[in-house]
Amino acid sequence: MKTALITGITGQDGMYLAEHLLSLGYRVYGMIRGQANPKRPQLERIIPNIELVEGDLLDQGSLIAAVEITGPDEVYNLGAISFVPLSWKQAELTADTTGLGVLRMLEAIRIVNKNIRFYQASSSEMFGKVRETPQSEQTPFHPRSPYGVAKTYGHYITVNYRESYGIYAVSGICFNHESPRRGLEFVTRKISNAVARIKLGKQRELLLGNLDAKRDWGFAGDYVKAMHLMLQQDEPEDYVIATGKTHSVLDFVQQAFGRVGLDWREYVRTDPKFMRPAEVELLVGDPSKAERKLGWRATTSFEELVAMMVEADLALERRQRD
Ligand code: NAP
Ligand code: F7E
Numbered sequence: 001m002k003t004a005l006i007t008g009i010t011g012q013d014g015m016y017l018a019e020h021l022l023s024l025g026y027r028v029y030g031m032i033r034g035q036a037n038p039k040r041p042q043l044e045r046i047i048p049n050i051e052l053v054e055g056d057l058l059d060q061g062s063l064i065a066a067v068e069i070t071g072p073d074e075v076y077n078l079g080a081i082s083f084v085p086l087s088w089k090q091a092e093l094t095a096d097t098t099g100l101g102v103l104r105m106l107e108a109i110r111i112v113n114k115n116i117r118f119y120q121a122s123s124s125e126m127f128g129k130v131r132e133t134p135q136s137e138q139t140p141f142h143p144r145s146p147y148g149v150a151k152t153y154g155h156y157i158t159v160n161y162r163e164s165y166g167i168y169a170v171s172g173i174c175f176n177h178e179s180p181r182r183g184l185e186f187v188t189r190k191i192s193n194a195v196a197r198i199k200l201g202k203q204r205e206l207l208l209g210n211l212d213a214k215r216d217w218g219f220a221g222d223y224v225k226a227m228h229l230m231l232q233q234d235e236p237e238d239y240v241i242a243t244g245k246t247h248s249v250l251d252f253v254q255q256a257f258g259r260v261g262l263d264w265r266e267y268v269r270t271d272p273k274f275m276r277p278a279e280v281e282l283l284v285g286d287p288s289k290a291e292r293k294l295g296w297r298a299t300t301s302f303e304e305l306v307a308m309m310v311e312a313d314l315a316l317e318r319r320q321r322d
């Protein structure tokens with residue numbers, strides 16, 4: 001039986017990855033921070049077989065202890081400040097958590113056991129102001145936010161520990177992936193939840209920022225399978241994980257409102273407060289390396305993803321009385 005340690009266990013990907021690894025027969029530890037993390041009860045209800053260990057990416061000693069206590073074969077570093085707008089407001093904390101946190105976890109592995117395999121959650125935000133389309137493993141980085149800059153550090157320090165110490169350390173350069181578990185602050189879930197609430201008469205309008213931004217949106221449940229596959233190869237390598245298709249925020253809006261038979265024009269307004277100091281206008285990934293070498297492919301279409309999220313929010317909002 002293999003053992004995995006996952007940071008960011010309370011997040012969207014942490015939960016899907018834990019479920020996937022448990023289904024493969026892994027023993028799964030999730031690293032949890034804080035003395036009374038509010039997401040802990042829900043996490044333990046959804047994934048009863050999860051084992052938790054305390055730790056914080058800001059605290060080197062806690063990471064060494066977490067690795068020593070759990071004795072993992074594989075570490076998946078999904079913990080981060082992941083919301084791009086917050087990264088301008090708390091740039092130093094983002095650099096510390098999302099950037100230096102990667103170094104601290106790699107140091108824990110180097111000190112405790114260099115045979116542990118390491119996955120780093122890199123991001124398409126590193127491509128930022130894109131130099132070519134579609135973006136592949138060879139595309140140069142040009143991050144546009146403190147988050148993107150921190151992820152770029154995390155990416156290169158992962159490559160460096162692989163090259164310096166021979167650690168099996170890889171980065172998955174994941175494009176946007178969503179689900180009913182996505183945080184309400186991200187645009188897809190903000191839209192799907194608003195559509196459900198408007199349909200049920202709980203909300204009157206939806207305020208958004210840039211409707212023209214384009215993203216390569218996939219389903220998180222598909223993407224965590226690629227993370228696992230990346231740690232099962234003979235050689236450690238980095239991979240772009242994407243669908244290869246791009247849609248605008250407006251496409252998502254139209255598809256989501258259309259799903260419940262409403263005309264989006266009657267409900268959606270733009271508000272400058274949701275615009276970003278520097279925007280990433282267009283992302284579309286080239287997943288051909290992952291398809292060829294990992295045998296991985298995104299299996300959920302854009303239309304299926306939107307439908308899944310709107311239906312889940314309708315069910316959630318029907319259960320919840322406001
Ligand atoms: P998420 O839902 O925002 O989850 C972030 C996780 O990080 C939470 O569990 C949070 O735990 C944890 N965290 C925050 N600060 C921490 C700290 N100081 N120490 C330890 N843990 C900390 O993110 P996600 O969507 O699942 O994404 C997972 C990872 O993939 C992130 O690194 C993200 O940047 C990256 N990524 C995501 C996407 C995407 O589209 N979803 C694409 C590319 C890369 P608390 O409960 O304690 O706050
Ligand atoms: O924004 C536009 C916004 O916040 C997507 C993270 O998981 O994926 C995510 O980062 C687009 C942007 O995700 C609103 O300007 C318009 O162009 O859902 P988002 P993100 O910034 O792409 C990457 C790959 C990560 O790594 C990150 O961790 O939508 N947009 N109006 C809006 N965005 C938000 N949040 N809210 C709006 O009202």
